[in-house]
Amino acid sequence: MKHNFGAGPGILPHEVLKQAAAAVVDFGGIGLSILEISHRSPEFESVLDEAVKLVKELFNVPEGYSVLFLQGGASTQFALAPYNLLPDGGKAAYLETGVWANKALKEAKFFGEVEVVATSKDKNFTYIPKDYTIPTDAAYFHITSNNTIYGTQLQEFPKSPIPVVCDMSSDIFSRKVNVADFGLIYAGAQKNMGPAGVTLVIVKDSILGKTGRKIPAMFNYQVQIEGGSMYNTPPVFAIYVSMLTLNWLKSKGGVAAIEKENIAKARVLYEEIDRNPFFKPVCEVEDRSHMNVCFVMENPDLEKAFLKLCDDKDIIGIKGHRSVGGFRASIYNALPITSVYVLIDAMQEFAEKNKV
């Protein structure tokens, strides 16, 4: 068995993969593959309905919000958020906490003015800025809840006088969130929700339709809401596997239960990083991510040897992003704590072997 610490597309629950594989051959005993049925068939319509229902249930989505399953990843949402929310000549506020936040704000500049209220670029995004004021004259305030590359995470969401737009790609469904605090939440599925190829959008209906801008159908949230995510053919299989994964999460006790597990996984791993003299953390303690645990070696010359040891132990995907270096252990919902202990054991074994 592999211990998959990859940053994404990331680990999915074993039972979900088994169900998904079976459906590729024969979906629910109908004699057809999930890959070759109409998206207008009752079979798929109930998959989509169930997926929307599970999102609403697991995330306590209040009335007045729409749940969409779209294509194009979070990178497409970087453009669609301002396309739909930022009037010509208007302003949007952004919190710059990493490369992805930076890409998001660059797309907003195609549609209006951008005010970066704070940035942690000065320390290579190893902390979350907290001392800033959200401008009341901006159309929205954009944040990135978890920064996959650097291993930082907003532990508290800002109280905002304007709608908050949040890229939750790398920690959605990993912890409790009060959806009512947001105007728009979006997330590529491929970390905590399903396979690559589908993007979840949760949007407060009342913030739409205020820019006066005309928007092509596929880029228009209102059109997608009216089409029930089926204005055109949706990514059937990716939605199906997301539905299975959300169902798995529900069977585990939902977001509150998985949050406890995620905290436990992160805690034991950070404890080892703090304790083990061969490793050291990358980020500010108070901003540490419970999803992507970044760490480096006291002696970088030993990195290759540690990666080799991990490889021998079937620990995969822990090489750090090139802009940070070292290691990154992504411990998404589907990663069992037993895999975290395999990594901790490897760190301890490595320290024992290499001590002087």
Place this chain on the structure above:
Amino acid sequence: MKHNFGAGPGILPHEVLKQAAAAVVDFGGIGLSILEISHRSPEFESVLDEAVKLVKELFNVPEGYSVLFLQGGASTQFALAPYNLLPDGGKAAYLETGVWANKALKEAKFFGEVEVVATSKDKNFTYIPKDYTIPTDAAYFHITSNNTIYGTQLQEFPKSPIPVVCDMSSDIFSRKVNVADFGLIYAGAQKNMGPAGVTLVIVKDSILGKTGRKIPAMFNYQVQIEGGSMYNTPPVFAIYVSMLTLNWLKSKGGVAAIEKENIAKARVLYEEIDRNPFFKPVCEVEDRSHMNVCFVMENPDLEKAFLKLCDDKDIIGIKGHRSVGGFRASIYNALPITSVYVLIDAMQEFAEKNKV
């Protein structure tokens, strides 16, 4: 065994489905699912490379063209084509051969002027207009090669003084095409190429970068070309299954071989429609599609009884689109001629039973 005549997402080859299901459990023996590996892994990079190579090989794509696998379906391309090709204040020419062509031209109106050079709306799109002039002062000429809803198909492509943009969603890889005659070809995968969730784009590099318009990254063909379809996380599984399907097509002898089979399938089915007194065709003979065969009953009161007979014989997906009525048998690449004969036998049995 079901005989899947659905219009799309449509039938895929049985061996492709078996391979795809195996990869969902364990991809190539690496101990991980295709759904949980990084898109930057060597394993996926070779899938994508192979998919691009197969497109180039099967379709004889000349030098100077780029092959992209994107998200969002043809409906997104309806907007991206003018976004990338139609300058502000410029004009684009469209041939209106159905609802999809109409949706495409509506999106172009967000970006410039649209000239509809000809339409077959007067006869509910049951023919392809041929008597028209392509304006030389337009940025491009947009056509739809096959009209899924009505069962018409362009049997010849126009000689055009300006770049031809073609929506080939429902007949790509079903027949030989001279790619050099086109500036841009796009197709949702879910009919002849793979599952829903990926869109093929073949674009002539030299037609890009001429509008002066600034384009957000995900909507910009040039950015997607530079990123090798991986500007962001691509739809891994949908690309993988497309690669398998293209490989299957190659093993069948490629596009030239499948075209002969498709012609044979269409021929026997149209012969039965023309011969059988209970059924009649919908479209002009010379514009008949080899992919979507539309027909109605002489006596519409018998429709339900025929659908019931089809159901008994495991013939599925032949109910016609609501805007045409009657029946539509989609006979995509993966549908064996034996299934067509099962349908023909049902038509003959029905005629025999109901004759007076």
